[in-house]
Amino acid sequence: MNKGLMIVVDGGNGAGKGTCLRDIETYLNDLELEVVMTREPGGTAIGEKIREILLDKSAGEMCDVTELLLFAAARAQHVRQKIIPAINAGKVVVSDRFDSATVSFQHYARGLDLDLIKQLNDIAVAGLRPDFTIILDLDPALGLQRVASRGSDFDRLEKENLSFLERARQGYIDQAQADPQHFATVDASQSFEQVRHEVLQLVEQVISRHKQVSHE
Numbered sequence: 001m002n003k004g005l006m007i008v009v010d011g012g013n014g015a016g017k018g019t020c021l022r023d024i025e026t027y028l029n030d031l032e033l034e035v036v037m038t039r040e041p042g043g044t045a046i047g048e049k050i051r052e053i054l055l056d057k058s059a060g061e062m063c064d065v066t067e068l069l070l071f072a073a074a075r076a077q078h079v080r081q082k083i084i085p086a087i088n089a090g091k092v093v094v095s096d097r098f099d100s101a102t103v104s105f106q107h108y109a110r111g112l113d114l115d116l117i118k119q120l121n122d123i124a125v126a127g128l129r130p131d132f133t134i135i136l137d138l139d140p141a142l143g144l145q146r147v148a149s150r151g152s153d154f155d156r157l158e159k160e161n162l163s164f165l166e167r168a169r170q171g172y173i174d175q176a177q178a179d180p181q182h183f184a185t186v187d188a189s190q191s192f193e194q195v196r197h198e199v200l201q202l203v204e205q206v207i208s209r210h211k212q213v214s215h216e
Helices: 017-030 045-055 064-088 099-109 114-125 140-149 162-178 192-215
Strands: 005-011 035-039 092-096 132-137 183-187
Touching: 005 017, 005 064, 005 099, 005 192, 017 035, 017 092, 017 132, 017 192, 035 064, 045 064, 064 092, 064 099, 064 114, 099 114, 099 162, 132 162, 132 192, 140 162, 162 183, 183 192
Parallel strands: 005 092, 005 132, 035 092, 132 183
Antiparallel strands: none
16 A cells, blocks of 8 residues: 555444454554554643543533643644654554544534534644544443443543433434445444454455555
């Protein structure tokens, strides 16, 4: 591949993103592709510091607009410092969350204006669009049960009420239905083996399609 590409894995917490991301990395390494694994918010030193603020459960006084601007700031740094250089170098970038999360959480769940979110996101991504986004769909109540069963503390967003998380879930579903060329939803309540199979099948299709385009 001359130019690289970007695959995003997104969805609610507890849906199995971490495990799927590790499997994707192994799969791409087996294909002898150069892989860059990253996450949002985060991915850079500056982004990780912003992540600490955003997920700090003691920061309950954070207003919705501050939250939105912090996500945008972390993404702007992430895109310019890490993602675009990797894609230009022919690498496959795999990100744990990206811009679909902002639409889901800040518009659907928080109720912030969608046009405002799109304007900020356009500035942050500098023309970049993920080649494909895989949404792991799971009932938020089950997701929180899974997080709790791991012995993990809930972060600031996980501590939101269930209706907030349900609205975010609907945001992911709506985005995937509106743009099937760039999104697919995987039922994360299935057995892990089935989820893994479906996710890797989608990744295989994305890589195959990208190779075909590159050779045209």
